[in-house]
Amino acid sequence: MSSRPLDHGSPLSRSYRPAARPSAGTGRLVAGFVVGLLAGLAVVSLPAVGGATDLLAVRHWSAPDHTRIVVDISEPTAYLHRALDDPPRIAVDIAGGRFLFPLDPIPIDDGLIRRLRFNVLSKSGKGQVVLDLEQSTPYDVFALEPYQSKPNRVVIDVKRRSAIPRPPPVKRPRVEQEIGPEGFGDFLVMIDPGHGGEDSGRRNPDGTREKVLALQFARDLKKTLDSRPGFRADLTRDGDYFVSLRRRREIAERHGAHLFVSLHFNAAPSRSARGTEVFFVSLKGATLRAVRELVQAENSADLVGGLPPADRETQDDLTKMLVDLRQSDSVERSQQLALALTDRVGEVRGVRTRPVKQAGFAVLKSLFIPAVLVEIAFLSNPQDLRFVKSKRNRERYVDAMADGIVNYCETVEIPRLGWRVHTVRQGDSLSKIAHVYAMSLDSLREANEITGDKIRVGQKLRVRPR
Ligand SMILES: [Zn+2]
Incomplete structure (x- = not known):
């Protein structure tokens, strides 16, 4: 699915500094959230704080299951939204709306939304954002409070009806249930490129953004792992759009992934701080201040990216799952994976590594x-x-x-899980397979009751390293 982030009006949103608002206003704003699913008409009244509301900037992101429109506004204000037919469209009226960006229509053409249009309603003076749709479809509208450099926002999530339905939830899998000693396929590594959409993550003043780099590295890592025999990789996000931290874990679980690797980039006030740092989950808080700050930055992704009200989970939910004893075993193995990664990455010329650390990253918890x-x-x-x-x-x-990753699997996961099955691919030879799985040719032959060297594409071989 292609994603075409257009940063229309972004200079405005970048230069905008939201004024501090009294916390009472914040409370009213949260209470005023409304979810409209094909709602005929919905009005959300929010007390305006200060004077007229300016519409500062608009952005959009196309994800596989939805398209998100974000309108930056200068103050919390009332907005009204409705779905209309002939032609199908969604109109969102924003009170007090003075547009501070050009009113030219913005083409989207992602199969869901044709384009965005902007009107100033002559009677009420409201600013109107119109989404011209391919066909009528469910949508949500909700407000977001200012967070870090982001001002107040009105978010319109348009849902893709034809989105591939989620596979039925599997029982929270123990690896052992998934992979018996026999009939075991490829190792599935879920790669999780951090941030996306509204949430750029860290930035360098030269324009480098964490979300872009993380996706580049993730796609490359997927390609590399897919080329390794016995391994397969998937991405939690394959484009520039928002995915909540909880959804990232869900994707890993629903796909039955065996490992989860989240990719991020750091930044520090001191320009001399450098190097790769690999973390595994801690069920307690971090003790080092720098680590606490990092955890806070990564865990705030949902606040920056904008979680729809329906998806806001209580912290309890998370804490409950953490108590599960099963996790202590995966924490230990996570540490081994972190060490294996640090080891190999440290061998790359030009890369420094920092000691493996434990910290309470939300995206890792409850996996x-x-x-x-x-x-x-x-x-x-x-x-x-x-x-x-x-x-x-x-x-x-x-x-x-x-x-x-391969080294970790071969030394920790595979001996623990027993035999694996390697499906013979084009170009495989018995000796190549033996080499990949660190087996002797004889033991590979023996395990598979093979006498000669003949194998065929699609044949399943039992393999085990060392
Ligand atoms: Zn990050």
Whole structure:
């Protein structure tokens, strides 16, 4: 699914500094959320704080299951939304609306929304945002409070009806249930590119954004792992759009992933801080201040990216799951995975590594599979920045990551889980397979009751390293 982020009016949103508002206003804003599913008409009245509301900027992001429109506004204000037919469209009227960006229509053409149009309603003086649709479809409208550099926002999520339905939820899988000693396929690694959509993550003043780099590294790592026999990789996000932290974990679970690797980039006030830092989950809070701050930055993704009200989970939900004893085993294995990754990545020329650490990243919590969060480099450090911007370096780096993952699986997961099955691919030979799984040719033959060297594409072989 293509994603075409257009930062219309972004200079305005970047230069905008939201004024501090009294907390009473914040409470009223939260209470005023409304969810409209094909709502004929919905009015949300929010007390305006201060004077007229300006419409500062508009952005849009196309995800596989929805398209999100974000309108930056200068003050919390009333808005009204309705779905209309002939032609199908959604109109959102924003009170007091003075547009501070050009009123030219913005084409989207993502199969869901044709274009955005903007009107100033002559009677009421409201600013109107119109979404011309391909066909009528459910949508949500909700407000977001200012967060960090983001001002007040009105968010319109248009849902894709034809979105592939989610696969039925599997019982929270223990790896052992999924992979018996026999009939075991490829190892599935879920790669999680951090941030996306509204949430750019860390930035360097030169324009480098964490969400973009994380996706580049993730796609490269997927490609590399897919080329390793016995391994497969999937992405929690394959485009520039928002995915909540909870949804990222759900995707891993629903796909039956065996490992979870979240990719991020760091930044620090000191330009000298540099290097890769691999984290595994801690069920307690972090003790180091720098780590606490990092955890806070990564865990705030839902606040920056904009979680629809219906998806806001209580913290209790998370805490309950953490108590599950099963997790202590995966925490230990997560540590081993973190060490294996750090080991291999440390061998790449131009990369420094920092000691493996434990921290309470929300995206890792409540996963019952080994899970790590890799802060690949510091975007605030000139050497690190130069390194990650080179395609060649990126390839060397993800190759080392893949080595670390494979190495971890071969030494920890595979002996634990017993036999694996390797499906013979074009170009495989018995000796190549033996080499990949660190088996002797004889033991590979023996395990599969083969006498000669003949194998055929699609044949399933039992393999086990060392
Ligand atoms: Zn991050």
